[in-house]
Amino acid sequence: MWNRILRRFFFIIPQLLAFSLLVFALAQWMPGDPLTGLIIPGMDQSGVDAILDNPWYIRYLQWIANMLRGDFGLSYTYRMPVGVLVGARLGNTLLLAMASLLLSYLIAVPLGIYAGRFNGSLGDKVIRFLNSISFALPIFMVALLLVWLFGFQLELFPTRGMPLLPETQSVFASLWNRLHHLALPALAFALSASAGNIQRLRSGIIEAKQEDYVLTARSKGVPESMVYRRHIFRNASMPVTSLLGYDITGFIGSSIFIEYIFSYPGIGRLFISSLESRDFSVIVALLLFYGLAALIGTLVSDIILTIVDPRVRVR
Amino acid sequence: MGLGRPLLEINALHTAFRMQDNYYDAVDDVSFSLEKNEILAIVGESGCGKSTLATTIVGLHNKANTRISGEIIYQNLNLIDLNETLYNRIRGNDIGMVFQDPLSALNPLMTVSEQIEEVLLYHTRMTKEERALRVSELLVQVRVEDPEGAAARYPHELSGEARQRVGIAIAVACNPPIIIADEPTTSLDVTVQAQILDLLSEVRDDTGAGIILITHDLGVVAEIADRVAVMYAGQIVETAGVVELFTDPKHPYTRSLLRSMPQANGTLESDSGELYVIQGDVPSLQQLPKQGCRFAGRIPWIPFSTHEQSPKMHEISKGHFVRCTCHESFRFEGESE
Amino acid sequence: MLNTEEEKKAGRIEELKTELASVAAGENRFSNEVNEETKTVVDFRGMLGEFRKDKLAVIALGTLVVLLLLVFVGSLFFDESQVMQVDLLNRYASPGKNHLLGTDEAGRDVLGQLLLGARTSLLAGTAVTALTGFIGIGLGLLSGYYGGFLDGLLMRSIESIMVLPASLLVLVLVSIVSEYNLITFILLMSAFSWAGKSKVFRNRTRAEAKHDYVRASRTAGTNDLLIMFREILPNLSSLVIVNTTMSLARNIGMETSLSFLGLGLPPSAPSIGNLLRYAISPTVFENCVWVWLPASTLIFAVLLCIIYVGQALRRAADAKQMQA
Amino acid sequence: GNKEVLLETDGDSPDSSAVIQAFDTVMNSDAPAIAGGVLKYALVAESSFQGVFNPAFSEDAYDEELMGFSHESLFSYDEEFQLTQDGMATFAQNENLKTVSITLLDNLKWSDGAALTVDDILYAYEVIGHPDYAGSLYGEAFANVVGMTEYHEGTTDSIAGIEVLDDTHLTIAFEELNPSLLQAGGALWSQPLPRHQLDRIPVAEMMSSSQLREQPVGTGPFRVKAIIPGESVLFEANEYYWKGKPKLDNILVEVVGSATIVSEMEAGNYDVAVMPASSYESYKDFDNITLLGREELATTYIGFKLGSQDVESGGNTLNLSSKMADAALRQAMAYALDNEFVAAVLFDGLLQSANAMVPPAFEGFSDDEAVGFSYDPVKASSLLDEAGYLDRDGDGFRETPDGEPLEINFAAVAGGDATETVVAYYIQQWEKIGLDVSLATGRLIEYQKFHDMLASDSLAIDVYQATWGTGMDPNPTEMFGRTSALNYTRWANEKNDALLGQINAAVALDDNVRTGIYQEWQALLFEEAPVIPTFWRTQIFAVNNRVKNFNIRYGATRGWETIELTSEEPVR
Amino acid sequence: MGLLEIKDLKVHYPLKSGFLSSKKSLAAVDGISLALEEGKNYGLVGESGSGKSTVGRAIVGLERITAGQIIYEGTDVTAAIGKRKSAHKRNVQMIFQDSGASLNPKKQIGQIISEPLHNFEQLSQQEEKKRVLELLEMVGLPEDALRKYPHEFTGGQMQRIALARAVALRPKFVIADEPVSVLDLSVQAQVLNYMKRIQEQYKLSYLFISHDLGVVKQMCDELAIMYRGRFVEYGDRQDIYLNPQHIYTKRLLSAIPNLDPENRELHKRLRREIESEYKQSMESYLAKDGRVGDLIPLSETHRIAGKPSKGER
Numbered sequence A: 001m002w003n004r005i006l007r008r009f010f011f012i013i014p015q016l017l018a019f020s021l022l023v024f025a026l027a028q029w030m031p032g033d034p035l036t037g038l039i040i041p042g043m044d045q046s047g048v049d050a051i052l053d054n055p056w057y058i059r060y061l062q063w064i065a066n067m068l069r070g071d072f073g074l075s076y077t078y079r080m081p082v083g084v085l086v087g088a089r090l091g092n093t094l095l096l097a098m099a100s101l102l103l104s105y106l107i108a109v110p111l112g113i114y115a116g117r118f119n120g121s122l123g124d125k126v127i128r129f130l131n132s133i134s135f136a137l138p139i140f141m142v143a144l145l146l147v148w149l150f151g152f153q154l155e156l157f158p159t160r161g162m163p164l165l166p167e168t169q170s171v172f173a174s175l176w177n178r179l180h181h182l183a184l185p186a187l188a189f190a191l192s193a194s195a196g197n198i199q200r201l202r203s204g205i206i207e208a209k210q211e212d213y214v215l216t217a218r219s220k221g222v223p224e225s226m227v228y229r230r231h232i233f234r235n236a237s238m239p240v241t242s243l244l245g246y247d248i249t250g251f252i253g254s255s256i257f258i259e260y261i262f263s264y265p266g267i268g269r270l271f272i273s274s275l276e277s278r279d280f281s282v283i284v285a286l287l288l289f290y291g292l293a294a295l296i297g298t299l300v301s302d303i304i305l306t307i308v309d310p311r312v313r314v315r
Numbered sequence B: 001m002g003l004g005r006p007l008l009e010i011n012a013l014h015t016a017f018r019m020q021d022n023y024y025d026a027v028d029d030v031s032f033s034l035e036k037n038e039i040l041a042i043v044g045e046s047g048c049g050k051s052t053l054a055t056t057i058v059g060l061h062n063k064a065n066t067r068i069s070g071e072i073i074y075q076n077l078n079l080i081d082l083n084e085t086l087y088n089r090i091r092g093n094d095i096g097m098v099f100q101d102p103l104s105a106l107n108p109l110m111t112v113s114e115q116i117e118e119v120l121l122y123h124t125r126m127t128k129e130e131r132a133l134r135v136s137e138l139l140v141q142v143r144v145e146d147p148e149g150a151a152a153r154y155p156h157e158l159s160g161e162a163r164q165r166v167g168i169a170i171a172v173a174c175n176p177p178i179i180i181a182d183e184p185t186t187s188l189d190v191t192v193q194a195q196i197l198d199l200l201s202e203v204r205d206d207t208g209a210g211i212i213l214i215t216h217d218l219g220v221v222a223e224i225a226d227r228v229a230v231m232y233a234g235q236i237v238e239t240a241g242v243v244e245l246f247t248d249p250k251h252p253y254t255r256s257l258l259r260s261m262p263q264a265n266g267t268l269e270s271d272s273g274e275l276y277v278i279q280g281d282v283p284s285l286q287q288l289p290k291q292g293c294r295f296a297g298r299i300p301w302i303p304f305s306t307h308e309q310s311p312k313m314h315e316i317s318k319g320h321f322v323r324c325t326c327h328e329s330f331r332f333e334g335e336s337e
Numbered sequence C: 001m002l003n004t005e006e007e008k009k010a011g012r013i014e015e016l017k018t019e020l021a022s023v024a025a026g027e028n029r030f031s032n033e034v035n036e037e038t039k040t041v042v043d044f045r046g047m048l049g050e051f052r053k054d055k056l057a058v059i060a061l062g063t064l065v066v067l068l069l070l071v072f073v074g075s076l077f078f079d080e081s082q083v084m085q086v087d088l089l090n091r092y093a094s095p096g097k098n099h100l101l102g103t104d105e106a107g108r109d110v111l112g113q114l115l116l117g118a119r120t121s122l123l124a125g126t127a128v129t130a131l132t133g134f135i136g137i138g139l140g141l142l143s144g145y146y147g148g149f150l151d152g153l154l155m156r157s158i159e160s161i162m163v164l165p166a167s168l169l170v171l172v173l174v175s176i177v178s179e180y181n182l183i184t185f186i187l188l189m190s191a192f193s194w195a196g197k198s199k200v201f202r203n204r205t206r207a208e209a210k211h212d213y214v215r216a217s218r219t220a221g222t223n224d225l226l227i228m229f230r231e232i233l234p235n236l237s238s239l240v241i242v243n244t245t246m247s248l249a250r251n252i253g254m255e256t257s258l259s260f261l262g263l264g265l266p267p268s269a270p271s272i273g274n275l276l277r278y279a280i281s282p283t284v285f286e287n288c289v290w291v292w293l294p295a296s297t298l299i300f301a302v303l304l305c306i307i308y309v310g311q312a313l314r315r316a317a318d319a320k321q322m323q324a
Numbered sequence D: 001g002n003k004e005v006l007l008e009t010d011g012d013s014p015d016s017s018a019v020i021q022a023f024d025t026v027m028n029s030d031a032p033a034i035a036g037g038v039l040k041y042a043l044v045a046e047s048s049f050q051g052v053f054n055p056a057f058s059e060d061a062y063d064e065e066l067m068g069f070s071h072e073s074l075f076s077y078d079e080e081f082q083l084t085q086d087g088m089a090t091f092a093q094n095e096n097l098k099t100v101s102i103t104l105l106d107n108l109k110w111s112d113g114a115a116l117t118v119d120d121i122l123y124a125y126e127v128i129g130h131p132d133y134a135g136s137l138y139g140e141a142f143a144n145v146v147g148m149t150e151y152h153e154g155t156t157d158s159i160a161g162i163e164v165l166d167d168t169h170l171t172i173a174f175e176e177l178n179p180s181l182l183q184a185g186g187a188l189w190s191q192p193l194p195r196h197q198l199d200r201i202p203v204a205e206m207m208s209s210s211q212l213r214e215q216p217v218g219t220g221p222f223r224v225k226a227i228i229p230g231e232s233v234l235f236e237a238n239e240y241y242w243k244g245k246p247k248l249d250n251i252l253v254e255v256v257g258s259a260t261i262v263s264e265m266e267a268g269n270y271d272v273a274v275m276p277a278s279s280y281e282s283y284k285d286f287d288n289i290t291l292l293g294r295e296e297l298a299t300t301y302i303g304f305k306l307g308s309q310d311v312e313s314g315g316n317t318l319n320l321s322s323k324m325a326d327a328a329l330r331q332a333m334a335y336a337l338d339n340e341f342v343a344a345v346l347f348d349g350l351l352q353s354a355n356a357m358v359p360p361a362f363e364g365f366s367d368d369e370a371v372g373f374s375y376d377p378v379k380a381s382s383l384l385d386e387a388g389y390l391d392r393d394g395d396g397f398r399e400t401p402d403g404e405p406l407e408i409n410f411a412a413v414a415g416g417d418a419t420e421t422v423v424a425y426y427i428q429q430w431e432k433i434g435l436d437v438s439l440a441t442g443r444l445i446e447y448q449k450f451h452d453m454l455a456s457d458s459l460a461i462d463v464y465q466a467t468w469g470t471g472m473d474p475n476p477t478e479m480f481g482r483t484s485a486l487n488y489t490r491w492a493n494e495k496n497d498a499l500l501g502q503i504n505a506a507v508a509l510d511d512n513v514r515t516g517i518y519q520e521w522q523a524l525l526f527e528e529a530p531v532i533p534t535f536w537r538t539q540i541f542a543v544n545n546r547v548k549n550f551n552i553r554y555g556a557t558r559g560w561e562t563i564e565l566t567s568e569e570p571v572r
Numbered sequence E: 001m002g003l004l005e006i007k008d009l010k011v012h013y014p015l016k017s018g019f020l021s022s023k024k025s026l027a028a029v030d031g032i033s034l035a036l037e038e039g040k041n042y043g044l045v046g047e048s049g050s051g052k053s054t055v056g057r058a059i060v061g062l063e064r065i066t067a068g069q070i071i072y073e074g075t076d077v078t079a080a081i082g083k084r085k086s087a088h089k090r091n092v093q094m095i096f097q098d099s100g101a102s103l104n105p106k107k108q109i110g111q112i113i114s115e116p117l118h119n120f121e122q123l124s125q126q127e128e129k130k131r132v133l134e135l136l137e138m139v140g141l142p143e144d145a146l147r148k149y150p151h152e153f154t155g156g157q158m159q160r161i162a163l164a165r166a167v168a169l170r171p172k173f174v175i176a177d178e179p180v181s182v183l184d185l186s187v188q189a190q191v192l193n194y195m196k197r198i199q200e201q202y203k204l205s206y207l208f209i210s211h212d213l214g215v216v217k218q219m220c221d222e223l224a225i226m227y228r229g230r231f232v233e234y235g236d237r238q239d240i241y242l243n244p245q246h247i248y249t250k251r252l253l254s255a256i257p258n259l260d261p262e263n264r265e266l267h268k269r270l271r272r273e274i275e276s277e278y279k280q281s282m283e284s285y286l287a288k289d290g291r292v293g294d295l296i297p298l299s300e301t302h303r304i305a306g307k308p309s310k311g312e313r
Ligand SMILES: Nc1ncnc2c1ncn2[C@@H]1O[C@H](COP(=O)(O)OP(=O)(O)OP(=O)(O)O)[C@@H](O)[C@H]1O
Pocket: B017, B018, B019, B026, B044, B045, B046, B047, B048, B049, B050, B051, B052, B053, B216, B284, B285
């Protein structure tokens, strides 16, 4: 098992390399020098030459070396190190990611289990219907509906941002405040992301229900609830579990919309505003970061799978 | 055979599946009994309802789309009337079941010991240590190679033979008086099959359990069974002691089956010619004739009148029952009187 | 939704299934050739038959056809420059005689924008689906059928592509490409989403190629291309249909999403996403419903219908689910 | 620098000319105030702010708005934007010596507690004049200081004309005294730089240093506590503020898009915001807020790219063969637009069609009489016909006199108040007179990008819409000077040079003379049409009713430090 | 000179394992030689995984051959085995175990049967249809089967269709890989009968792969017992069934259930004895690496794997 995990771990090195090369190539295509952010309009030509004269592999290596030192170049819009810029917002996005993923599982797991266990029931039909709706509604529509309904009609939740909190607030109050602001964006993600998991869980359970080992378990006299818990759920949750890491990738894509609509001060919004202002050094850094996150996501998936599924473990 | 009530008694059992709003009997008017210390073989071709019969006894059918009637009497209880909770006390504890495909019948995510332990968990008050002890005892009993190691493995890490042994260990964990084995050797090699059959008869000898062995292989029946029930299209067409069945089969279906079998043993000369073939095909569940002898269509040269209107089981000698009266006038084609 | 993730996930699950099946098959010494595809194959006509039984799906299909007709025929009555005519005296005019669905912020006709925009979305979505389907299925078949070195190489690169946050790359590409029109837009959107598809098809082909009918065809002397496209592909037809409908829904949604973010085709062209953008303002959301509601309803209805049809087709193709 | 310092509030004189009568400028409440509290300020913007919290480096209007909380000018000014003597510093002009001496109050402190001395004023000149200085402020106003040019060229280490007498006294010698020196935000630099904080940083790196962005030190009533770059700033009360600690504990500023601000204000999520005029109808009747208004010190205009800037010398040169080189074409484009109509229909009259570049708030500078370009499509067409722009191939669009197709690229900043609509309208209007105008890059351009494209004379832009924020000083030199980098049209004209020279000379000290020069200059603009003034705007502040003592009058002497809240929660 | 000769055939499958996927391989077939003559039937028996199917597939060119030669009518076709059309390809056909899987579920029976005809013979549509109908009739299926799909048939019928396809080109040799092992007893008999009839009609030979010794006995003249990719014993029916020499063969035969319940105790005892002998002595039949020794002739027809000498073990 460790062998496999270790091997899987080493496998991301070439992937990372390939990805960084791709980003590098993209960066060459972008105007200016997004790798350093040093070339800005109006810069005198000698400086430009000094940077662009090196052959590409030297620049690539320099770029990698800089990044390893924590230097991601300079933002063109903010004229500040990209690392600092991203750092200030990373926390917010991570917070949102955790809340969103947690919430989406909180929604998906019970509904998926219910629909799978009582498939064909009225509840299942309702869940499936809602699921189709959630598949068909683009995430931004979900978010806009939530904003309007919970934010402005019911005035239950704040509709935007994650405020910087004055220290006059107590720990509890500031925690509450944070959760309060996270609620809608996280819900928007959860509502649209849980559909896939609900469906997978549901069909996983329906499939597992018909497996022979379930018959074996029943023939052993295992009570029905335990049959579900020990046999069906564990097997049915395998695809969902193994996609856990992919949900991180999914979150990355969705977070752009969510942060955009909720003006959430995270890196997704930074990404969009950098795209608008063509702040390519930020874009390059964020792309790399997202790529790394996605890689780690799949890595996590594989590791989790290796841990939970003995069949994969030996392979 | 035994005195008093048999271990398990099945009377007029019907199991019907719902298909497009209609119920079709997959098991149709099946009655038999199982004694202690007896191996009862149920033979029949694919789709004749053997597995359905087994799963009905163990109560594994979803009430929503099956209809079960008749009696399954065990210890004066009609199992059909039991609720899930009570049934769960019986399953595993009083009836153990072995399945055909040992790989898919084991949960791929649980170790062998966990799966065996699970039976003990719900039927005994053993402590954790006692259960662990019992598990290793069982693994030794069913002669799994390297029992210690096997306990900690997952099903896919075992050979097919070892898996089936584990399956048997699960079935016998609580020393149930009844064991139902549904084609336990079909997916195994002959040499392994022999070992597993030996194991089953050993279990019977050790615990005195009654075993219902489901198979489609007459050879297996001849090797191990005490009594045989032959099934055709959901019905039992003949029951007899094993020797009697092989030496004096009565029902045309039984006779045809025996005749169509190529034999490995015996003389070389006998098999130079063609094998006997039963005409026609087994009708599917939905196409079964509602009335009359189900085998009639496959022996068309026999006058229709020789079949019973609604065929019953007739005891033609002690313990030898045959359905329908057509056997009396049945001859193979070209066979002289 | 800007979501190529579902495709990836499907690929991943498919892969997992194949892997587990091969574990099981490899260990199951008696029958390593046993068909691991537990799903019963239903032939195409059977599938249609099943589909026809699903009333809701038939209604969905009917609605879809009506909507498509509406969009494609309806858009013929509108001229782009006419529709994009600014009329400051008629800003946010509510639906009425001159403007059946009212006007937007600049007094432009909503109905015209809706129909023309929907036409673009549908065309782009369809084109992307066709393109990625073509590449994805083709490569998947080749890779799955031949296996070996080619397969290894292709799958490694596809894995690397699949790992990428594809939706973001599309956004970036969209913003750096100099010539930005419908064609480049379609190409960019297709740039990554074929990967997941070819993985799905590769794994299914691989499973399918283990079936003896493929071997039988080879012994019968049929050539490889014919085997791939005439023997194997028909057996994947249900997958093709289901997968394609689902991608279609995703791709149409993706076009809308991009223009919602303001990164779609230039705003001077009518687009559904532009209309949806108005909904960002809660006041417009509430008071000028006609601007965004028809657009979101149309796109929602189209996607929902496609998804319903897709799901019904999947159910029809998947006899196992049918039983359950 | 021509920078507008926002919200210097509270004025005692009742009628400021710059205020549209329809709106109050002061909001009072009798309700008792709560102690402290957090005020939420919405920075209404589509893009993010840059976050350079330093008047010497900031280039971003949103940053300016933010610095209203944390940075305060040394001098106060009256409603006529003339410097007065009741700020942190007083000044005296010596017309003979051509010097200005500045005296600081005693015991002034920076927001980090360090002493604020005249050395910090000197330091500001040293930084802005430094050869490595990367900001955009250095220009004719600074070069006017004696010895500055040498210092700027690097030949001397110190600025000869600035003399520090002691901690609170300093004298600056100028080459020439001009009216701008007495104008608020004018040529007399009024923002000290904290030498104690920035000294270690080389001037070249200052702009990207974390000191300016994360821990800016200022003199204003509040100081920065935390920042998310581009998104929000949390200010806290500056206990070293020279007028005493402000009443509020914190001010939280967040960027809010103009699409949502109306609902946000209605829901009471923010206390103060500058509202978009185009949706005035939707919020004018909210009863949880009070609307205040004043004339914005800015003019929206349409500029034509007429030349380019030489990177080396910084001089702007006309390109006579540029697409827009023909004044008739430019005038025709101006006559094609009905801005009065737009102002009335789109902005509820909160915008005024502009007939000149200097906003009317500057009495005596602006030209009430000017005719400007009023809507006259017939005239527009005939101008084009006369100039030879004819549609020869019958495609509905005119070609150049040479018969080449004429495709004009128009650029505007994304996300302004109804910009998309206005732009679409303009293009349509131009199309009506036969001009083929399309959006440069296909869509509206983000603020930063827009300015960079203009600054670098991107060929993708022929015509653009922008806003000239005059600040307190209407002096147009920075916008139209021959050597100014911010002269985005690159319009260079000898008469213009002469007029601007006069504006910056002592002759202009006389009010009548100055008015005359300005009128002449505006007439030149009308004639040459390098720019078409389009709108003057009214700034509308929405203020939640829990806010007390809020005042937006220009020249007010009491500011954010006096503002209080009357309840913990905003009025919904 | 036989019809088909196999010389020291080896088929190894690469295995992936270890930390950085070291190249190991699994010897599914590890050096077997066979000479097949026209008009005779051959059987290949062994436990599961012994490599029977691999041999069959290698002969028809479905596997990559690691080493050894396949000689068809005197010419070495090893190198050209992957080629699509050749005399060898045409004359050596195969029937697979699971007829359900070997018939493309999406094709009509007519298309399935005509596939080899289509590829190898330029026939007009009428001719082709005629041939297909002939074939259908030969395997006892009605004409209307032509337009039906495989799933409309029972297992036995499908296997007969597969048989029809295999003999469509009138091959000289058909490899039947467990053609009846998934079928029921009565159906199995039917299929076997058809196979026999066709053999008589077309004069072809079978290589009959099975683990059911009863079926093999029914069908074959000579048979080979396979173990771990090698032959342990080779002989005609007489030799194997009545005079098995190798302990592995003996064990295999003894494990077959006897249809004689009266004597089952006896049978069981016998089996036990052989089993214990097997446990003791099987080792001695194998080389150190578990490899079966080379075949040594016992009689003209009968060969058994030799025990390796002490030194080799
Ligand atoms: N859940 C079910 N729903 C509907 N029909 C079923 C169901 N299970 C079994 N059947 C049908 O009932 C009949 C008997 O099936 P069963 O599995 O009992 O046969 P079997 O004798 O065990 O066959 P095999 O030898 O193939 O295991 C078959 O025709 C089968 O198709």
